[in-house]
Amino acid sequence: MDDTLQRLLDAEMRAETIAQQAEAEQERIIQKAMADAKAEHDRFTARIPDLHRGFIRKAEERAEQTIAELRRRYDERHVQLRDQAEHREPEAVEAAFQVLIDAER
Secondary structure (H helix, E strand, O other): OHHHHHHHHHHHHHHHHHHHHHHHHHHHHHHHHHHHHHHHHHHHHHHHHHHHHHHHHHHHHHHHHHHHHHHHHHHHHHHHHHHHHHHHHHHHHHHHHHHHHHHHO
16 A cells, blocks of 8 residues: 555655656746747838838838829829910911901991
8 A cells, every 4th residue: 555655655756856857847838929929020010110111112112103103194194285386376367467457446
């Protein structure tokens, strides 16, 4: 009976040692995971200014493209209006002379 009791006590001690080792391993894994998460957070936080600059740069590029397109359209429309004005100039001059002639009568 003493032998059985001793074996049970030894088994309990081994079980307690295994449980303590498991708890220590669990704590180590948790600490490592927390440290890894903090490192990833710090890396991401450090990249925020670069990400922000990238978004700003792309927005500026799109704005420049839009401005260039608007200028191109404006120039095309300006040329069209100038052409129409030149085409209708003789007609306008004639209409102006008619107004002056009619005003003198």
